[in-house]
Amino acid sequence: MFTPSVRSSIDSKRKGVTEDAYNYLKKYIDPKLIIDIGAGMGTAELYERFPKCDIYTIEPIEELCNILKASGYKKRIKKMFNGACLDFKGQVDLNIHPDVLASSTVLEKGTNKLTNGFKRNVDVDKLDNLFFDDIKSFDGEIILKIDVQGPNLDVIRGSNNILRSGKIAAILIELYIHDLFDTKESCNPYQVFKLLDSYGFRIFDLHSLYFAPSDNALVQFDAIFLKKESSAFLDRIAETDSQRIISNRECIERYENLGLNKFEE
Numbered sequence: 001m002f003t004p005s006v007r008s009s010i011d012s013k014r015k016g017v018t019e020d021a022y023n024y025l026k027k028y029i030d031p032k033l034i035i036d037i038g039a040g041m042g043t044a045e046l047y048e049r050f051p052k053c054d055i056y057t058i059e060p061i062e063e064l065c066n067i068l069k070a071s072g073y074k075k076r077i078k079k080m081f082n083g084a085c086l087d088f089k090g091q092v093d094l095n096i097h098p099d100v101l102a103s104s105t106v107l108e109k110g111t112n113k114l115t116n117g118f119k120r121n122v123d124v125d126k127l128d129n130l131f132f133d134d135i136k137s138f139d140g141e142i143i144l145k146i147d148v149q150g151p152n153l154d155v156i157r158g159s160n161n162i163l164r165s166g167k168i169a170a171i172l173i174e175l176y177i178h179d180l181f182d183t184k185e186s187c188n189p190y191q192v193f194k195l196l197d198s199y200g201f202r203i204f205d206l207h208s209l210y211f212a213p214s215d216n217a218l219v220q221f222d223a224i225f226l227k228k229e230s231s232a233f234l235d236r237i238a239e240t241d242s243q244r245i246i247s248n249r250e251c252i253e254r255y256e257n258l259g260l261n262k263f264e265e
Helices: 018-025 044-049 062-069 127-136 152-157 189-198 241-257
Strands: 031-037 054-058 077-081 084-086 090-096 118-126 141-146 168-176 201-211 218-227
Touching: 018 044, 018 201, 018 218, 031 044, 031 127, 054 127, 062 077, 077 127, 084 090, 084 152, 118 127, 141 152, 152 168, 152 189, 168 189, 168 201, 189 201, 189 218
Parallel strands: 031 054, 031 141, 054 077, 084 118, 141 168
Antiparallel strands: 090 118, 168 218, 201 218
């Protein structure tokens, strides 16, 4: 059983939103390129926080690619693949969701037409096939963003050479608590954590938690991974000395309110 907390939280000025997470990330990386898998109409928050980055986009929905081509980011988009990104080269049926176009997926759940929309055949390829030759000679750090509604493990495995190239500084990925899609293996975040750990990445930050309107359960969140050797993981402390003094003062008051005296050696 968990005991009630007797320590208050010093205001860290972190609110758990996307903008906040990207601003914090900027302290530890200096990227020159964003690879955006599942770009949709463009990941504006990310592009704006790193305005000097060139952009490579991967988006299977042609209508969204056309929006990207006409967007304010068109001069920064140096390469664009109109297709899906998985662990093989070929074609795949994409489930288009007319009500939420940017949430279309290669994976369906059940037979509900509203949930699954209609099918469209699209090209699919590995990230390694698409961009590895460019990445090998690229000079600078790279952000890899993955937002694919389910098949995260397939995308990561299709990025094997790029992930081992030493060029990826940060991985931004949307993860699911529950298996919302029919996948050949679980979408459980643990599987993603374990696979990325084998490539030398560890969890750095979480943001943008989404709770299901149906029952308020946590459904998904966005995670940021950095290289294990990143300075972000060095000399980490929870509180400064001055913050600890304030926190302990409040802690002692709470102990006294609970009828506890100061501890003695």
